[in-house]
Amino acid sequence: MARSPARYLAQWRMDLAAIRLRDTAETVEDISAQVGYRSVPSFTRAFARDRGSSPGAYRAQVRASRALEPRAPGRRL
16 A cells, blocks of 8 residues: 655654664753754654654653563673
């Protein structure tokens, strides 16, 4: 199923935001601006609609699940 250019861009922005939330300590405000939102509340609504949770809750869920993952011997994070 083909996506419209606008839908593709919106999905790409949410994917970038999710990666930054997962892999950095950047603030939600900074990430929001970096992916093209002028308003943090509008970013938060769009993210929650796409991912099913707010950016802060998503970050907490990812970090909690990472803490439960078994680590290979000698593996550094």
